[in-house]
Amino acid sequence: MSAIECRYCRGRGWTGPVHVNRGSGTGEWLDRMECAHCGGTGQWDADHLARYEKGQAHRRERVGRGESLREAAARLGVTPAQLSSFETGRRSLAPGSKDKEGRDG
Ligand SMILES: [Zn+2]
Known part of the structure; x- marks a missing residue:
């Protein structure tokens, strides 16, 4: 890897x-x-890069619609902080925490 x-x-x-x-x-x-994006290691694994690209695509689409972070978060049922973390690739978006990955950090 x-x-x-x-x-x-x-x-x-x-x-x-x-x-x-x-x-x-x-x-x-x-x-x-x-x-905060790599925890000080300076490196991402393929998983993290995939999350980042997914988040960036989401952000481009949202900005293209003229939707603010706050508006989009309300629509998706998450907090603006959660959505921001998703768009920067730090975390996957898991409304209602039904994501089976319990990993932290
Ligand atoms: Zn970094």
Whole structure:
């Protein structure tokens, strides 16, 4: 099985500088933050790449319809955060958590 370079951090395992929201309008800038898309490994497996491409296709279609993330999430019965994770390939979309994969991360 061949590993694929993470599309977000380009294989570095970190992204930055990034602004981290601490809530209530406060936050801070970090020079580097572990890449949430590959868990710091800088690599994806074929599964992850497939999820990413599926998510990107979904996003293009949604944007093409002029539908916001929030609107689409409401229509699909998921939270905007879940839909965002799906579109960026971090997670598969599992409304009602009937997805048999119990894997985390
Ligand atoms: Zn990454």
